[in-house]
C-alpha cells in the first residue's frame with residue numbers, strides 16, 4: 183500500500199496488473215484481469231477492498247455496488263484500493279479451480295471482501311470439488327468467518343412486494359445470526375460410502391463444539407443488545423444431540439446479558455412463526471443449516487431475495503460481505519438484476535467491516551431515497567413505479583448518495 187501512496191495515482195485510474203495464480207493443481211497462468219484502483223490523497227483513510235464478482239449477475243451487481251461504495255466513502259474522507267479477483271465459475275474457466283490461491287491471498291490480506299455470487303448452469307455437472315460453490319465453503323472456512331449476519335427488513339416502500347398480507351409484513355425488522363463454519367455442512371464423517379450390504383449411503387454429521395456455540399451466541403447477544411434486546415435461539419433440541427448442547431450453552435450465557443430477553447424455539451415452529459407473525463422476532467440465532475433455510479424464508483417476507491445483504495465476520499481478519507441471493511443465471515447479462523442487496527452489503531462492509539458508520543448510513547439512506555422516488559427493478563416492481571434495470575438503479579442510488587446531506591449516526 184505504501185508504494186501506492188508514493189506513486190500518487192488518481193482514484194479512478196485503473197491499472198491492470200498481470201497476476202500469477204497458483205491453484206491446488208499447480209496450474210499457473212497470466213491472469214487476464216486483476217484490477218487495482220489506486221488513489222492517494224494525503225490525510226485520507228485508506229482501505230484495501232477485495233472485489234470478488236463471481237458468476238452470473240455477480241459482476242453486474244458488484245460493478246454498481248463498487249461505484250456506490252466509492253462515492254459514499256469519498257464523501258466521508260475514505261479512499262479504497264480495489265483489487266478484483268476471479269472466484270467460482272469464473273476462476274474455474276481461468277485456472278481450473280474455484281478458489282485460486284492468489285484470490286484467497288488477496289481476500290485474506292484485504293480489509294474487507296465484497297462478493298457477488300457464485301455458480302451457474304455451465305458448471306452444474308462438475309464433480310463436487312470442482313463446483314463453483316466450493317469457493318464459498320473454502321472462503322468462509324479459511325477466513326474463519328463463523329458469524330453470518332442477515333438482516334431482513336420490510337421497507338415501507340416495498341410492503342406490497344411481500345408475499346404476506348400487508349398487516350403481517352409491515353414493520354418486520356429482524357436480524358438472523360447464522361453460525362457459518364460448523365454444523366452439518368462441515369461435520370465429519372461425511373461423504374457417500376458403501377455400507378455392509380453393499381448399498382450406497384450418504385452421510386452428513388451435525389456436530390458443534392461448546393466453543394463454537396458460545397462464540398456465535400455472544401455475537402447474537404451483542405447484536406440483540408444493540409437492537410430491541412430480544413434474542414430467540416432456534417434449534418431442534420427435542421431430537422438432535424447437537425441442539426441439546428446448543429440450548430444448554432446459549433442458556434448458560436444468558437446470565438451475562440441480563441438486558442437481553444432470551445427465548446428458545448424449535449426450528450419447525452420457527453419456520454411457521456416466520457410466516458404467521460414475523461414481527462415477533464428481533465434477533466434470531468441458529469446453526470448453519472437452519473440459518474441457511476430460515477434466512478431465505480425471511481427474504482421472501484421482505485419482497486425479494488434481491489434486497490437482502492449479509493455480513494460474515496470472524497474474530498479477526500477481514501469480513502466477507504455479500505448479497506444472500508445466488509448468481510441468478512436465468513437473468514444474468516440482461517441488466518435485470520436488483521443490485522440493492524449488494525449495495526446494502528457494501529453498507530454492511532462499511533459498518534461492520536470497517537467501522538465507518540457514517541458512510542454506511544449514507545448508502546442506506548440513498549437506497550431508501552431511490553425507492554421513495556419510485557425506482558424499482560423487475561423483482562420488486564409494482565404498477566405506478568418506474569421499472570429500471572440494474573445499471574439505472576445503481577445510477578439512481580449514486581445520485582441519492584451525492585445529493586444527501588451528511589449522515590448522522
Ligand SMILES: NC(=O)c1ccc[n+]([C@@H]2O[C@H](COP(=O)([O-])OP(=O)(O)OC[C@H]3O[C@@H](n4cnc5c(N)ncnc54)[C@H](O)[C@@H]3O)[C@@H](O)[C@H]2O)c1
Pocket residue numbers: 239298299300301302303315318487488489504505506507508509510511512513518519520521523561
Ligand atoms: N452465495 C452464493 O453465491 C450463492 C447462493 C445461492 C445460490 N448460489 C448459486 O446460484 C445459482 C443459482 O441458484 P438459485 O437459482 O437457486 O438461486 P438464485 O438466488 O440465484 O435465484 C433464485 C431466483 O431469484 C432471482 N434472483 C436472485 N437474485 C436476484 C436479484 N439480485 N435480482 C432479481 N432477481 C434475483 C433469480 O432470477 C431466480 O429466479 C446456483 O448455481 C447456486 O448454487 C450461489
